[in-house]
Amino acid sequence: MNDTDSLLTRYAIRLGDDAMVHGQRLCEWSSNAPTLEEDLALANVALDYLGRARMLYSLAGNLCGQSEDELAFTRDTRAFQNLLILELPRGDFAFTLVRQFLLDEFEHLFFDALTASANEMLAAIAGKTRKEVAYHRRRSQEWLRRFGLGTAESARRAQAALDTLWGYVDEMFAVDDLEATLIAEGIAADRAVLRATWQAAVTHAIEAAALTVPDTTWRIEGGRQGLHTEHLGHLLSEMQFMQRAYPGLSW
Amino acid sequence: MAEASLESPQHRFDNRIEAEEKIEPKDWMPDGYRKNLIRQISQHAHSEVIGMQPEGNWLTRAPTLKRKCILLAKIQDEGGHGLYLYSAAETLGASREELVEALHTGHAKYASIFNYPTLTWADIGAIGWLVDGAAIVNQISLQSTSYGPYARAMVRICKEESFHQRQGYEIMVKLAEGNATQRAMAQDALDRWWWPSLMMFGPHDAESAHSAQSMRWKIKRQSNDDLRQKFVDQTVPQAEAIGLRIPDTKLVWNAARGHYDFGEIDWNEFNRVVSGNGLCNRQRLDHHKQAHEDGEWVRDALRAYAEKQA
Ligand SMILES: [Fe+2]
Ligand SMILES: [Fe+2]
Secondary structure (H helix, E strand, O other): OOHHHHHHHHHHHHHHHHHHHHHHHHHOOOOOOOOHHHHHHHHHHHHHHHHHHHHHHHHHHHHHOOOHHHHHHOOOHHHOOOOHHHHOOOOOHHHHHHHHHHHHHHHHHHHHHHOOOOOHHHHHHHHHHHHHHHHHHHHHHHHHHHHHHOOHHHHHHHHHHHHHHHHHOHHHHOOOHHHHHHHHOOOOOOOHHHHHHHHHHHHHHHHHOOOOOOOOOOOOOOHHHOOOOOHHHHHHHHHOHHHHHOOOOOO | OHHHHHOOHHHHHHHHHHOOOOEOOOOOOOHHHHHHHHHHHHHHHHHHHHOHHHHHOOHHHOOOHHHHHHHHHHHHHHHHHHHHHHHHHHOOOOOHHHHHHHHHOOOOOOOHHHHOOOOOHHHHHHHHHHHHHHHHHHHHHHOOOOEHHHHHHHHHHHHHHHHHHHHHHHHHHHHHOOOHHHHHHHHHHHHHHHHHHHHOOOOOHHHOOOHHHHHHOOOOOOOHHHHHHHHHHHHHHHHHHOOOOOOOOOOEEEOOOOEEEOOOOOHHHHHHHHHHHOOOHHHHHHHHHHHHHHOHHHHHHHHHHHHHHO
8 A cells, every 4th residue: 555545545544434423413302303204314325324334444444454343343443533522412402403514514515515525436426425415405494484484493503513513623624644644645635614604605605594693712632633522433433333242253 | 877877886896806906096895994004004005114124234244335226225215115115005095194194103014023022134035035025925916906006016016026136036046055154144034034924915815804804805806815825836946046945844745736835834933023022012113213303393493494496
């Protein structure tokens, strides 16, 4: 494996971890949603993320000689590289959909940029993902409006979610050495340059929903270095149970 | 024409049932027919929805990513079945709200098999193979039920159920091909789910409260015992093919009948679980109520938003 391959492997794994952890959280909504229709819609979104995790882990796995399942089920907390915002517990329905909204507005820009990747496989995954994100984004924008303009309680819950999540959004735009190198090679998408556009779009949508863009100064980062909240370990112990209890078997 | 106009609606209804014509929502129908259908369709809808819980119990713990995706898609299908069926019940004038209310107050039932717990991954295989397998036998028969919207819902649903059955069986095949621990897990699941699956077809025909009238109305097309026999006949060879043992010492091929003979169901166990003493009865209902309660503010917001947009 040459240097670029090794960097690409790590890049695909972290993007895979984002999709994996978020998909796992969305699975927790099964049979818990406010309507049957919403239960099915959340399952749709979860399936997209799980599918995305599989594609990215397979890309990485082909380079590093591990299977998608080894990558998902046999790495511990410190090896996971997902964004912290994705590992936070699912919270109430407003928390889940507001997080989805912040993420969708980011992914809409990010995967669009990634379709230009010099790596064909990554570009193809980004192309497929971009279409899925367009659907997620229409839905989460609509929910933000419903929360903000629905009842006093829905607005209160959506605002509380925004306030809690806001300290985690900076990490979506942080570029470390790994990504800087891959950006220079035309393989990774530059997330830092997406910040201004994202901020404008999100501000517009939040205000249109009569909610307030949080004015917080706290910010938490660490996922890319494997420095996680305490929630991730529990998510993984549940998700990895079978492969840990019965290692090396085929299912 | 003059003759037809003299016919009572009841007479016309009877003739249509006799002629195997479908009854449609706007057609006149006897009150008992309508009530019987609402009871059966809503019970069916609730079963699809409550059934999401025991399977969802393994969604966050599925052993591979592929299995997780298949399971999630299956659970999503079951929710979709619930939706079609609630819509079919709505054509009879029963709103989803009142049907869910009847579930929560214990006036409506759901398939008692979902009161059993899913304890190991093999239970997910057993449910797909046996529970979906039994559901298909019943639902294929219902494709020719006399009420049009119900019959059409069954046609759509059956296509997906056969996928579920195959996917469940595939989980069992994998376990049976695996090591001793995996084979034991598969056998244990079969041991626990076999009899409850046979119970899914309901009491013997002679003891079935609604059966005779349902058969006359052609809501029900085949008897509980006939359907159960069909399920046994198709499932036993599948178990044998992967070296699993059906937990029934009386099970034997009867060449004269062309069917398997099998042992008597433990009806005390059946009644025990139906009447609330299964491991999960309260859990399933409480879970559904809790999710409904937690979602109330969301549904309120949806309504308020829709009103403001109008
Ligand atoms: Fe179903
Ligand atoms: Fe099914």
